[in-house]
Amino acid sequence: MPLVAPIMKVQACRQYGANILVRGSDIGECRTIALKMARQQGLVYINGYDHPHILAGQGTMGLEIVEQVPNIDAVVVPVGGGGLIAGVALAVKALYPHVQVIGVESENCASFSAALRTGAPVYTKPESTLADGLAVPMVGVNAFATAAPLVDKVVTVREEWIAIAILRLVEQEKAVVEGAGATALAAILAGELPELKGKRVVIPLCGGNIDTTVLGRCLERGLAADGRLVKFTVTVSDRPGGIAELTRLMASLGVSIKDMTHERAWIRSDIFSVEVKVMCETRDHEHYLQLQAELEKRYKIIRFAVPDIVHAESDL
Incomplete structure (x- = not known):
């Protein structure tokens, strides 16, 4: 089996009594190794x-x-x-x-x-x-x-x-x-x-x-591809209540926060601002768009890190 083979596959085969050799970067290299072993040891390669x-x-x-x-x-x-x-x-x-x-x-x-x-x-x-x-x-x-x-x-x-x-x-x-x-x-x-x-x-x-x-x-x-796990970075006021205002906005939209970190040392705007990186959960793509629109209304510096979201299945 190749080095990238899932551990579950390797273990399952061993439990069935197979002698598993994990070698080669892909299935093609595995085949080459197996053919050499078959020739050298008089084995049958399947x-x-x-x-x-x-x-x-x-x-x-x-x-x-x-x-x-x-x-x-x-x-x-x-x-x-x-x-x-x-x-x-x-x-x-x-x-x-x-x-x-x-x-x-x-x-x-x-x-x-x-x-x-x-x-x-x-x-x-x-x-x-x-x-x-x-x-x-x-x-x-x-x-x-x-x-x-x-x-x-x-x-x-x-x-x-x-x-x-x-x-x-x-x-x-x-x-x-x-x-x-x-x-x-x-x-x-x-x-x-x-x-x-x-x-x-x-x-x-x-x-x-x-x-x-x-x-x-x-x-x-x-x-993430479904638009239900969203990550964004937004610059908010570092004065009392700045981050609270952000979390209240998200709560009012029904968005659940999974993780939040603050960055002050490397921020390029004024010293009274803080960069907040947020990972959150939304219900669906439309909910994500609603969150994006509301954030862009209230904050000037905001960056979303979300993969291309496509919705072909909704048309089937």
Whole structure:
């Protein structure tokens, strides 16, 4: 397993009796190390996303989908090495050719999209991503040959939407899903697949191995991208009542303060002012905009540190 593998995945495999070696910066380097070990020790190497038997096993999920869900219009599948979408596409298309099979990748590790552009698997250096299970630098050769003729479309999603998908699943479905498993839902929420509106769509939540600390970061990042966790810096009067006025304003708007710090030594305005850094919670994006408007009315120097907030899901 690579150095970036979640501790939960490593420990779970060890509990099943596996001998785990944590080496290599990504899955591609892991594969190279494993092949050398197989050659030196006379072992059999089984690629976890490209061995023909693995692809056949992945296809059983496609069979289960069509058996359990009638009248499907589309199946949206997370894509890393390509094994899952290859097996699912082969099974689904063989039985129901009209069903769309759509792949979704994180924009930080879009090796399948790169392969489609060039017509063959190519090396793409993956960047850090919440979908660590999809961070495969080069899509499998067998997987690509199987999936490419069958997959109708492949889209990529931003990391913010993966975090929001994890957050939505926890809040609305009470399901803990890792980044790789939530990527397909992220594409729907991000509005990357508007043609599926009103249709019967299957989204496999394939993966729940996420470290508790990473889950906490994902939830916070999702809240920030959702406009519900806001950080801003404002300059207020350092005279008695200056900060109290700020907190009263926030309280009157129903904003909850999570953290607040003061900066006096490095402030560039007059000595009777203090720079206050605030992290707070709002109900939604509209509530955040209300807070921003009221602060800008009363204070001259104010800076918001909030990621791009998009709301494609509200239009679905």
